[in-house]
Amino acid sequence: MEDKLEILRLLEENGRMDVPTIAKMVDKSEEDVQAIINKLEKEKIILSYAAVVDWSKVNDREGVTAMIDVKVTPQRGVGFDEVAERIYRFPEVKALYLVSGAYDLSVVIDGNTMSEIASFVSEKLSALDSVISTTTHFRLKTYKHDGVVFDDEDDDDKRIVVSP
């Protein structure tokens, strides 16, 4: 169990860390580590390995991201799951959370332009029967994403090269 957690934390921080390196770090054989990772993947505890990208630095590829607060009427028997599925199936939906508080679903949408997102909201999202209302927030700047600070000054090593 401890090993599993340790490996998960290492991979969550650096999805590209290879098995021989992990094996040394957690003091286990490469075979054991590989077996644990295989199992985590099979159980869908590890779902995918991805890079955190700062798209604002890629010319013409910045795009637009919006967080949309959605109020819905839950349906008998299935609660929020059915409407959630109807929303997350859209490929432009990047993330979807059921949340407590003033609204029910938090939808994160990626699009090329603001009008693209606006039409998604009016034509796709609001058109769903159980959707009562939506509030759209456009993202203006990313400071931190998935635990990674963009442009982090702390990343520069400020130590002197040799010290006691």
Added chain:
Amino acid sequence: MTISSIKQTERLSQAVQKIRPSGIRRFFDMASTMEDVISLGVGEPDFVTPWNVREASIASMERGFTAYTANPGVIELREEIASYLDKQFSTLYNPESEIIVTVGASEAIDIAIRATVNPGEEVIVIEPGFVAYAPIVSLAGGVPVPIGTKKENEFKITKEELEAAITPNTKAVMLSFPNNPTGAVMAKEDLLPIAEVIEKHNLLVLSDEIYAELSYDNKHYSFANLPAMRDRTILISGFSKAFAMTGWRIGFVCAPQDIAQAMLKIHQYTMMCASSLAQYGALEALQNGREQVERMVTSYRQRRNFIVKAFSEIGLPCHLPGGAFYAFPSIEQTGMSSETFAEALLKEEKVAVVPGDVFGEGGENHIRCSYATSMDSLQTAIERIGRFLKKHR
């Protein structure tokens, strides 16, 4: 007579002329002129101080806590130190009279020695060890007596080695475990026989336990907890290593009241008090820093495991260091002195390590490699050292 006409030997004190500049300095000068150096030569954490600590210090300034504090440090901090030591290491000190907040463990070492050592008295210093001990003893007029620990003993000090170094002039023993540069640790069973010798010869112990938190296999055992040792021990520690606060210059020293009050006299005349900003940062570190410390310790442990195994894969024998963040592999097989090795490695492969001999007796034939650096750097350093070893086989 103008100043310049005084001969240099006359204008400097004899004490300062006797001490040599640290061998580390020379390597720093060499490495800092080169580009793209991967440094395993750094004796400090690679983490930046946790944000909550930085934030607390900024807030203390905003709220106007910019005045001198009480000489031994703000009482809230001393109380936190007392409960921290109790909780983590089961050592008990009275925050009112037995704890002094210092300008790093460095100042603590200095005032501990100056408060206890008379001119001509000997202080046994365990080597390889931190470079400051012997010079500080000399500056205080004492005589440092080094004992070299051995690889065969996992760089622990034995009762016999200690006995052999004791003379009628011996006043104190400077212990430092987990050790910089060897990473050696001493468990309670290892320390018990040492305590017997201390008792028998009526000595003091200056125990530098600044790396206590960075113990990877077993919980650290404080020398002050051994039977009858609390009254003979000056416990030195600080925030630099475990809390990643080297630049803040803050540490502490604990001792029985008579010694603490004597140290406080020196501290009050030389420092007045430790920096107030650093004190408020340290307070936050103790109150809310546990999770961060554990996160950092886990990361060091993983990197220690990595570097020791990687060294053995490239044919560099290295004992498993139980603490601190240094690996101390033997380079004996290359036939080079540690200084030649380190210099050639720097020039040929741009990897900076510290030659073991700068840490005193028993350090020769070894190099100190700090693994407090990113995994990427460690991996590249291993590749380069591997290539270097092949070339010089």
